[in-house]
Amino acid sequence: MNRFAALLDRLAYEPRRNGKIRLIADYFRHTPDPERGWALAALTGALSFRNAKPGLIRQLIGERTDPVLFALSYDYVGDLSETVALMWPAPHGLNDTEPPPLSAIVHALTHMGRAEMPAVLASLLDRLDETGRWALLKLITGGLRIGVSARLAKTAVAALGEHAPDAIELVWPGLTPPYAELFAWAEGRGPKPETEDPAPFRPVMLSHPLEEADVAKLDPADFRAEWKWDGIRVQAARAAGPDGRHVTRLYSRTGEDISGAFPDLAEALAFDGVVDGELLILREGRVQSFNVLQQRLNRKAVTPKMLLEFPAHIRGYDLLIEAGEDVRDLPFEARRARLEALISAHPAQGRLDLSPLVPFPTWDALAAARADPAAHGAGEDAEAVEGVMLKRADSLYLPGRPKGPWWKWKRDPHSVDAVLMYAQRGHGKRSSYYSDYTFGVWTEAGELVPVGKAYFGFTDAELIEIDRFVRRHTVNRFGPVREVVHTPTEGLVLEVAFEGLARSTRHRSGLAMRFPRIARLRWDKPPAEADRLETLEAMIEAGLRRGTAA
Amino acid sequence: MRPEELLHTTPQGLYSPAGDFFIDPTRPVARALITHGHSDHARAGHGRVLATQQTLDIMAIRYGEAFAGTTQAADYGARIEVNGVGVTFHPAGHILGSAQIALEWRGCTIVASGDYKPGTDPTALPFAPVPCHVFISEATFGLPVFRHPAPAVEIGKLMDSLALFPERAHLVGAYALGKAQRVMALLRAAGHDRPILLHGAMEKLTAYYRTQGIDLGETRPARDATPAERAGAVVLCPPGALTDVWSRRFPDPVTAFASGWMRIRARARQNGVELPLILSDHADWDELQVAIRATGCEELWVTHGQEDALVHWATQEGLRARPLHMVGYGEEEGESAAPAPPAPEAPPTPEVAP
Numbered sequence: 001m002n003r004f005a006a007l008l009d010r011l012a013y014e015p016r017r018n019g020k021i022r023l024i025a026d027y028f029r030h031t032p033d034p035e036r037g038w039a040l041a042a043l044t045g046a047l048s049f050r051n052a053k054p055g056l057i058r059q060l061i062g063e064r065t066d067p068v069l070f071a072l073s074y075d076y077v078g079d080l081s082e083t084v085a086l087m088w089p090a091p092h093g094l095n096d097t098e099p100p101p102l103s104a105i106v107h108a109l110t111h112m113g114r115a116e117m118p119a120v121l122a123s124l125l126d127r128l129d130e131t132g133r134w135a136l137l138k139l140i141t142g143g144l145r146i147g148v149s150a151r152l153a154k155t156a157v158a159a160l161g162e163h164a165p166d167a168i169e170l171v172w173p174g175l176t177p178p179y180a181e182l183f184a185w186a187e188g189r190g191p192k193p194e195t196e197d198p199a200p201f202r203p204v205m206l207s208h209p210l211e212e213a214d215v216a217k218l219d220p221a222d223f224r225a226e227w228k229w230d231g232i233r234v235q236a237a238r239a240a241g242p243d244g245r246h247v248t249r250l251y252s253r254t255g256e257d258i259s260g261a262f263p264d265l266a267e268a269l270a271f272d273g274v275v276d277g278e279l280l281i282l283r284e285g286r287v288q289s290f291n292v293l294q295q296r297l298n299r300k301a302v303t304p305k306m307l308l309e310f311p312a313h314i315r316g317y318d319l320l321i322e323a324g325e326d327v328r329d330l331p332f333e334a335r336r337a338r339l340e341a342l343i344s345a346h347p348a349q350g351r352l353d354l355s356p357l358v359p360f361p362t363w364d365a366l367a368a369a370r371a372d373p374a375a376h377g378a379g380e381d382a383e384a385v386e387g388v389m390l391k392r393a394d395s396l397y398l399p400g401r402p403k404g405p406w407w408k409w410k411r412d413p414h415s416v417d418a419v420l421m422y423a424q425r426g427h428g429k430r431s432s433y434y435s436d437y438t439f440g441v442w443t444e445a446g447e448l449v450p451v452g453k454a455y456f457g458f459t460d461a462e463l464i465e466i467d468r469f470v471r472r473h474t475v476n477r478f479g480p481v482r483e484v485v486h487t488p489t490e491g492l493v494l495e496v497a498f499e500g501l502a503r504s505t506r507h508r509s510g511l512a513m514r515f516p517r518i519a520r521l522r523w524d525k526p527p528a529e530a531d532r533l534e535t536l537e538a539m540i541e542a543g544l545r546r547g548t549a550a
Numbered sequence: 551m552r553p554e555e556l557l558h559t560t561p562q563g564l565y566s567p568a569g570d571f572f573i574d575p576t577r578p579v580a581r582a583l584i585t586h587g588h589s590d591h592a593r594a595g596h597g598r599v600l601a602t603q604q605t606l607d608i609m610a611i612r613y614g615e616a617f618a619g620t621t622q623a624a625d626y627g628a629r630i631e632v633n634g635v636g637v638t639f640h641p642a643g644h645i646l647g648s649a650q651i652a653l654e655w656r657g658c659t660i661v662a663s664g665d666y667k668p669g670t671d672p673t674a675l676p677f678a679p680v681p682c683h684v685f686i687s688e689a690t691f692g693l694p695v696f697r698h699p700a701p702a703v704e705i706g707k708l709m710d711s712l713a714l715f716p717e718r719a720h721l722v723g724a725y726a727l728g729k730a731q732r733v734m735a736l737l738r739a740a741g742h743d744r745p746i747l748l749h750g751a752m753e754k755l756t757a758y759y760r761t762q763g764i765d766l767g768e769t770r771p772a773r774d775a776t777p778a779e780r781a782g783a784v785v786l787c788p789p790g791a792l793t794d795v796w797s798r799r800f801p802d803p804v805t806a807f808a809s810g811w812m813r814i815r816a817r818a819r820q821n822g823v824e825l826p827l828i829l830s831d832h833a834d835w836d837e838l839q840v841a842i843r844a845t846g847c848e849e850l851w852v853t854h855g856q857e858d859a860l861v862h863w864a865t866q867e868g869l870r871a872r873p874l875h876m877v878g879y880g881e882e883e884g885e886s887a888a889p890a891p892p893a894p895e896a897p898p899t900p901e902v903a904p
Contacts, residue, residue, distance in 0.1 A: 012815060013824050065694065066866070072859045073695045077814055086695035086813065432817060 001128065003031060004039050004102045005135035012146040020148060024156035028183070037178020038102045042139055043153035046177055049109040051117045052140045057084055060122055064089055075480045078426065081137035085130055099128050103178070105136065151400065160186045166203075169399045173200035173255070199237035199247045201255040202274055202320050202328075203399030207389060207406035214407070215363050223390045224332065225358040225366055227378055228408055229315055230290045230386040230499075231280040232297075234258070236314055236352075238269055239324070246272070250279070263302060264351075265312040271346040274321040275314065275339070276397075278355070280384065282313040287384040290514065291502045315355045316343050317389075320397055328397035335397065358388060366390075370411055386499070387411045413497040414539060415519055416441065416531040419448055420492040423470040424481045426455065433463055434470040434482065437518065439494050440509075442532045448486055449509045449533060454496060457517030465521065466492070488528035495520040501540050511536055553684045553849065556635070556655045557662070559874050564662060564686070564853075568655050569635030571600075573662045576878040583637065585664025586648035587612070587727055590879050600624055600632070602639055604647025604762065608727065611754050624649070626675070642666035643677030644831050645728030646759060652680050660684040661845060667830065668837045669698070672735040673728070673764050679844035687842060689855035690832040690880055691810050698810060698834040704827045705736040708784070711804055711825055712742070716782045719747075719800040720825070723789035723807040726751045728831055730786045731759045733808050734766040736829075737784060747772035747780065749787035749796070772799075793822060810834070839863065854879040 007027045014020050024043070028036045041047050061070060061084045070087065077083040100108075105124060112120045121140075125133050138146075154172065155165040163186060174195030175182055184190030233253040241247050248266045250259045259266045262279070281288040281296060296310035319339040320328050327335050336357075343354050358377060360366035366388060374382035387410035395405035418439035426435035436455040440448035458466065469484070469492055476483035485491050497519040504512035511533075557566050563575035571581040578595035585591055585601075587608030592601070594613035599606065603623040610617060624630060624639040626649065631637070636654035642664055650663040659682040666688070668677045691698075712720060724730040730752050737746065745768040748756060756769060772785050780800055791797060792805055807823040810830025818826040833841055838860060842850060850864045850871040857873030864871035 013818060013826065015822065015824070066862075068862050069694050069859055072856070072862075073693045076693055076856065077695055078816060082815055083695060086697070432820065 001099045001102050001105055001132055001135065003027065004035070004042070005128070005132045007039070008135045008138065008146055009131050011148055015147075017152070020152060021156045021159055024148070024153060025159040028156060028160055033180045033183060034103050034178035035101060036183065037180060038106045040153055040157065040179055040182075041106075041177035042102075043148055044150040047106065047139060049140055051112060051114045052109045052121055054080060054141050056118060056121060057081070057137060057140065060084075060118060060125070061087065075425070078432075081141050082134055084125075084137055085134035088125055088133055090126055090129075090133075097127060099132055100124065105139075109140065157182065157186050161188050166399055169203045171195065173197065173202065197247075198239040198241040199249045199274075201235060201237065201249075201251040201257075203255075204233070204235060204253045204276065205318075205397050205399065205406060206253070206401040207408040208401065208403050210390065210407040210409040218363075218390075218407075220360060220363055220366070222392055222394075224336070224393050225360055225369075225388050225390050226317065226355050227358060227373060227381075227385045228387045228389045228410070229278040229280060229287065229355065230384050231278040231287075231293055231315075233276075234279040234314065235274060235276055235320075236265075236269055237274045237321075238272055239321075240272070261297075261302065262312045264307045265314065265348075268348040268351040269314075269346070270348055271342050271352075272323045273319060273342060275316050275342070275352070276318040276320060277314040277316040277352075280313050280315055281310050283311070287315075287381040289383055289500065289502070291500070291512075311351070313351050313353070314348075315353055317355050318397060331394040331396065332391050333393045366409075370409060385411070413499055413515075413519075414501070415495055415497045416451075416536060417493050417522060417525060417529070418451060418496050419486050419527045419530045420466075420469075420484055420494055421448060421450055421486050422481050422483050423466070433467045435463055435467070437466070437494065439496060440486070441530060441536060442528075444532075444534070446488075450507070451509045451511055451533075451536065452496065452498070452513040452516045454494075454516040454518050457497065457519055458521070462518070462521055486527060489526060491527040493522035493525040493527055493530050494518050495522055501536060503540065509533060509536075511540070551656055551658060553658055553660055556653055556658055557660050557684075557686075559876060563876070563878075564874075566635060566653060569633045569637070569653070571632055571635075573651055574664065574879075581632075582618075583632075583651050584609070585642065585651060585662065586644055588645070588665065588725075591664060594618070598622070600630070600637070602626065602647045602649050605649070607758060608647060608755070611758055612727075629654075638680075640678050640680050641675035643668060643671060643674050645674055646731070646762060646764070648674060650677075650680060652682065658683050660686065661847075662686045663688070663841075665690070665832055666841065667833050668841050669701070669833075671732055671831070672739065673731045673759065677841065679841060681846050683847060684849045684851060685842055685845045685847035686851045686853060686874075687838065687860070688832065688879070689838065689852045689857050689860040691813075691830060691834050692838055692852070692856035692860035694835045694859070696810065696813055696834045697836060698813070698830050699828055701732075701736055701829055702740065704808075704829050705733070705740050707825065708737070708806060708827060709740050709742065711806075712782060712784070715804055719780045719783050719785055719803045721785050721787060721792055721797055721800060721803045721805050722827070723792045723805070723809075723821075723823075724786055724829075725809075725831075726788050727755050729808055729829065731756060731764065731766060732831070733786060733827075733829065734769070735764065738765070738767045742784065743767065744783060745770045745779070747775050747783050747785040749785070749791055751788050751791075752786055789821070842869075843867075 010023055011020055065087055073087055074083045108120050154168040158165045158168050171193050174197040175193055181193045185192055235251040238246055238248040248269050249257055250262055250266055252258050281293045299306055316339055319335045322338055340354055343352055358369050369376035370388045373385040378385050390407040392405045418441050420437055421440045422438040423434035424436040426433055438450050438453045440450045443449050470482055473485040474482045475485050496516050498513040498516040500514035502512050556568050557564055562577045562579055564573040571583055572579045573583045574585055574591040575582050580597040582596040583600045584605055587605045592609050594617040597619040599618040600622045606621050606623055626639055626641055629636050629638045638652045639649040642648040642650045644665045644667055650661050653660045661680045661682040666677050724733050734746055748769050749772055804825055805823055806825035806827055807821055808827040808829040810832055811817040812826035812828045850869050852860050852873045853876045861871045861873055
């Protein structure tokens with residue numbers, strides 16, 4: 001465990017991507033199986049311990065420390081694992097003994113029952129030093145947050161030998177820890193691992209945001225455009241298993257199996273292959289807003305009523321596999337033609353359809369379509385259009401986010417000027433900064449009412465400015481939250497950009513903002529000139545009208 | 551009598567109505583008693599200043615000889631009468647010349663400890679607990695997550711890194727007064743015998759430490775060092791210089807920072823530190839408790855830092871304890887690893903009525 005903890009500790013402070021890859025590869029090179037395999041599982045987020053959860057950590061520390069001091073410490077450090085690792089009152093002398101290896105820790109955490117777990121975990125924490133405790137707790141809470149993505153860890157595996165990182169990605173699905181056969185292959189000592197899952201996840205192709213400046217350099221004739229739907233990007237995989245029965249799986253774009261949450265959809269699909277698309281809620285053929293999809297996502301249990309009220313649907317973008325044939329190395333246009341045929345042959349009781357192409361002779365024409373999707377083919381579904389996707393007609397389906405073949409061009413966001421009312425210290429890297437902002441707009445009665453909360457969008461330099469403002473203009477403190485001055489003449493106006501507005505009974509303002517972020521600091525603007533609640537309500541009305549009138 | 555008649559807070563800092571003087575005032579006053587030379591405690595422009603000779607010397611180095619109207623040196627342990635209040639300076643263990651100031655008046659003793667640390671430090675006289683009725687403590691590291699490791703362990707990390715990357719310069723951010731000299735002394739104790747390169751801001755103070763009999767080995771100005779001398783050298787600079795254009799003269803350096811704040815990962819990362827060294831000149835959580843108990847005080851006033859936690863602990867211990875909500879402290883050398891604390895002039899300071 002010491003070596004793995006030391007690796008995590010060094011990774012946490014190593015800013016350079018190449019430095020991280022070298023550190024991980026060096027660890028893999030000098031650590032035997034199965035230890036390194038469990039480390040790879042940890043780095044790729046493949047470990048999950050059913051009976052060891054953050055709640056248990058809170059319980060154990062709660063039994064050992066003063067609750068007030070723990071709360072103050074946690075608020076200050078901003079990270080549960082780190083707080084507990086530092087505060088843990090380890091008995092003297094015990095951590096002189098050799099700490100258990102990572103494989104033994106993983107084994108214990110995996111196989112111990114709920115009843116034994118508290119004692120097992122406490123004994124492990126007693127036997128580790130601060131760094132070891134921190135690493136162990138990071139494993140349990142599942143978020144290492146050391147700036148290492150699964151992709152980076154796999155790149156480090158690739159660095160052990162001659163294979164490209166994408167080659168590792170392609171064999172990855174279906175492999176299980178401790179990955180001995182993967183290491184053997186990566187080091188040129190063994191055969192390529194075969195996947196046994198009939199419907200595994202394939203790495204998804206992602207796009208880069210298009211900047212206005214990029215447009216001039218691109219030739220419209222090279223590209224195809226389609227709507228970018230505001231749902232959840234999914235991969236639907238369906239294939240026959242060894243017993244001849246079909247297996248259907250829905251994956252999120254990160255490869256998480258979400259089939260269980262959408263049984264209605266999984267049961268309806270009838271094709272044989274892998275389709276890349278957007279998961280949406282359709283009612284009477286009309287795409288619902290993301291807010292509606294969110295309501296289904298928020299429910300824990302899948303009930304017949306929910307299935308009826310929130311019917312799930314896939315709008316197909318692309319085809320990766322058809323009847324066992326990998327088509328990812330065909331150009332987009334060829335894949336698209338096969339996707340059209342596949343969907344028309346297997347409409348899945350109307351739950352699978354094709355995302356239409358948006359014809360455009362010039363960039364200006366596409367800009368017009370993006371600005372007003374309703375008038376350019378999206379019709380009544382226009383409210384669920386986030387923007388347009390641009391795909392080179394000759395683009396292959398590549399894993400990851402290659403620059404050039406695919407671009408996303410989002411619609412311009414809405415924005416309002418709001419007044420900063422409360423600020424809360426952030427977590428993790430921002431634990432010493434007031435970085436979460438609650439902002440409000442004026443009511444007719446001349447009061448500020450909170451309309452949302454944002455914690456990004458600003459630059460590091462702006463964060464420091466806001467933090468200073470908060471500290472100097474605090475009028476009230478509530479634990480980690482500070483109320484800052486917000487009168488018509490004194491206060492900070494924030495230009496807040498957001499993607500959507502909806503009515504909400506949970507907020508005092510009666511509104512909920514989707515994806516709010518700080519677009520600009522308006523030091524120049526007196527708070528009295530910030531927007532009014534009527535303005536936001538008018539935006540909702542306008543949005544509703546736009547949806548129904550088209 | 552109430553202790554507040556002897557000492558209470560004002561917007562300028564701690565004030566003694568009985569003795570008509572301030573302790574570590576943040577703005578120019580007629581008469582100031584200064585605990586130590588860090589710029590958040592020792593400011594220029596007071597009428598009369600009473601401090602240890604070393605603190606007076608340090609203030610003269612930083613602000614020029616005319617930093618105050620008149621000065622008076624206080625010897626450790628020697629009682630001085632100031633307008634009828636008995637004033638005694640005692641070692642605080644924080645940096646060279648640092649002192650706790652004990653005030654006695656009408657049978658009441660208050661100790662204003664300034665910044666202090668009970669741990670060992672070859673560059674400062676050791677902290678000595680002073681029995682008192684009211685102890686005034688800072689709480690910079692007043693949370694149970696702050697337990698400073700042994701200094702030798704932390705300096706060992708720097709020694710290991712020097713062995714691992716012998717071709718890279720190791721830039722160590724450290725406060726120019728106190729921390730920098732302590733790091734040098736620790737490196738020498740760990741057997742590091744190469745010349746240590748210094749940022750310009752450290753030279754005068756380091757030379758002054760030498761005149762006080764503290765051996766720091768050979769040091770050279772970093773600006774004069776050849777590329778060969780920079781390779782694998784320890785270079786001490788103020789924390790702000792780590793991210794300054796100044797640091798660009800060192801190709802591919804290892805960036806270290808010696809501070810108690812390095813205990814918190816987010817703090818180290820915010821500063822872009824690759825080699826955090828947890829070295830503090832302030833008492834950690836356990837040391838605060840030991841120091842406070844050792845004074846036998848009945849009442850604890852907490853000046854700055856993590857007041858809430860320390861006050862909570864003291865209350866559990868049966869002490870009367872309260873935070874003073876003092877602003878303008880804790881920004882040692884103006885380049886603390888913590889985010890900028892509120893400026894002294896900004897928010898209204900809660901004033902304790904006498």
